[in-house]
Amino acid sequence: MFSVRRRCSLNIDKRQNRPFVEITANGSNIPLRGENWQERWCSLPISEEYFKRLYEFEVKDDDLYVVTFPKCGTTWIQEACWLLVNNLNFAKANAEDLPFRSVFMDLSALYTNIPKNTIDLAEQAASPRVLKSHLPAHLIPKQIWQKKSKIVYCARNPKDMVVSYFHFHRGLGTWQGDINEFVEDLINNDIMYCPYWEHIMDFWRMRQEQNIFFTTYEDMKRDLRSVLIQLNQFLERPELSEEQLQQLEKHLSFEQMKANKRVNPTFNIKSGHGSPNVRADFEFMRRGVVGSHKDELTPEIQKKLDDWIAEHLKKINIKLEDIFGII
Known part of the structure; x- marks a missing residue:
């Protein structure tokens, strides 16, 4: 059973231009x-x-689901998963766009000018399917929990996430306010896919489940090789050779990912396959660093986020570094 109700928020209607x-x-x-x-x-x-x-x-029994809150390293971990599941088929990865190899199931619900229904594409995808969603634990397809399908979850520290998420919506033209207003709306759960804390903490609490692999953007930046080895073991794939690991690390480097039109949709989005109001300076992949909030957010906004973080972590008696390490 599920329920749907109208979201009553003037901010959503005013700043995001859609119900x-x-x-x-x-x-x-x-x-x-x-x-x-x-x-x-x-x-x-x-x-x-x-x-x-x-x-x-x-x-399906051999499905793999990549789940994240938006702007938390989704495309990065998604490409890694697809390559590992598909025996490092770099030829196909370099010939076909990631959204067709690994379908974003929610996408057609979010934007009206997507040329093909993404649920149809997911249903038609050949097995083994690597499917992506930003939905929280209780809203992803219910059969995932019934069949105990494998889930890969990637989290990102909230201060860097909010910077990236703001620039994403601003660039798409789906956000009309400034970053201070964006932070306010995120805290008030008025941003798409909110609430953030419940989203990541549900999966963090389930990180010991056999069908769940929990990692973070920060872990991948610190030691991508170790994450790839652990992910490969979780997916029950053959052990990777040194040469294969080096190939993966090179392919998945931020510089390579940003330059790769098969995984970086900036060009396609600017060409009209996304928001109709996309800005000329839109970049889907911007900086790819940990700690971007330190030079992009004012001290006042950082304090506001610190208070919000402390309020939520106090409820479960953990520290931010318990999840993300030292930021």
């Missing part, structure tokens, strides 16, 4: 106890009909 709804579902079979999933709402510009198709999506 939002709040969605919840009963969260059956999720291996977390004591949660009232019916009180967990996620803000999205999505129709009830489209969400029903997502929630009822037919899961």
Whole structure:
């Protein structure tokens, strides 16, 4: 069972130029106890009909699901997963765009000018499928939890995430305010896919489950090789040789990823396959660094985020570095 209700927020209508709804579902079979999933709402510009198709999506036994909150290293970990699942098929990776090799299931719900329905594409994809979603744990296809499908989850520290997410929406033309207003709306759960903390903490708490691989953007920046080795083991793939690891590390470097039109959709988005109001200076991949908030956010905004972070982490008695390491 799931529920959809109109999101009542003047900020969403004023700054994001599209109607939002709040969605919840009963969260059956999720291996977390004591949660009232019916009180967990996620803000999205999505129709009830489209969400029903997502929630009822037919899961296959060999599916792999890449799940993240937006702007948390999704494309990076997604490309790594696809290559490992597909025996390092660099020839295909360099010949076909990532969104067709690894479908973003939610995409058609978010933007009106996507040429093909992304649920249809996901259904038609050849196995083994590597499918992407930004939905929180209780809203991803329910059969994932019933069948215990493999999930790879990548998190990112909230201060860097918010910088990247702001520039993403500003560049697409789907955000009309400044970064201070964006932070306010994120804190108030008025940004797409919010709330952030519940999104990442549900998966962090499930990180010991056999079907879940939890990593962070920061871990990948610190030691990509170690993450790739662990991910390869989780996916039960043959051991990687030194030469294969070097190939992967080179292909997945930020410089290579940003220059690679097969994984960096900047050109396609500017060509009209995205928001109709995209800005000329839009960049899907910008800096690719840890700690970008230090030189992009004012001390006042950083303090506001620090207070928000402390408020949420106090509830579960952990520190930010317990998840992301020293930032």
